[in-house]
Amino acid sequence: MPTLAAAKSQAKRLRERLAAEDMPISHGHALELVAHQHGFRDWNAFHAAIGNRPPDAFVPGGRVQGRYLGQAFDATILAVDMLRPGWFRLELDLDNAVDVVSFDSFSNFRKRIRGTVGPSGLSRERSSVGQPHLEIDL
Structure with missing residues (x-):
């Protein structure tokens, strides 16, 4: 369904x-x-x-794909909380760490991330160019 x-x-x-x-x-x-x-x-x-059930993959141990700060990832869901109908807080363990800094002279890699996504799989938080911080492919 x-x-x-x-x-x-x-x-x-x-x-x-x-x-x-x-x-x-x-x-x-x-x-x-x-x-x-x-x-x-x-x-x-x-x-x-x-109902307002989460997508089938939104269970601990489920696999998702998407983009974090514009960088593609594959990840395993560690935790999921429904905040309100259609909105979920996810904790993800990325298969490969992503660099969360856009400066050439500095890097900061993250393998575990947390974020909240809505019914379309996009976070409300946006970068300075309007791109969602977290995008989950539904």
């Missing part, structure tokens, strides 16, 4: 696709169609079944 964010994204894509084919539908109707595709009678039943 998809996450809530993935189901809503699927409904958005469906709505855009049908609109492009000159068959516009409401967002609510698109949500209902997605629920039916997954075998549920309506969106409310589907939403209740999904």
Whole structure:
């Protein structure tokens, strides 16, 4: 079963696709169609079944990929806490350490990191150029 964010994204894509084919539908109707595709009678039943559960990989020992300060990584999840629906604090053990300093004359490598990500897998915290500090591929 998809996450809530993935189901809503699927409904958005469906709505855009049908609109492009000159068959516009409401967002609510698109949500209902997605629920039916997954075998549920309506969106409310589907939403209740999904809940705001974390993605399947968000369990201790789970594997994730993403970017930390713009650098790609593969990692094992050491700990996960749900802060509120859709938002999770993760502690990650990176397979390979990443340099968290952008200066040429100085380096600081980290192998364990902590960060909070939202429903789309992105942290709220951003770098000075607007890039999320932590990005988890969902």
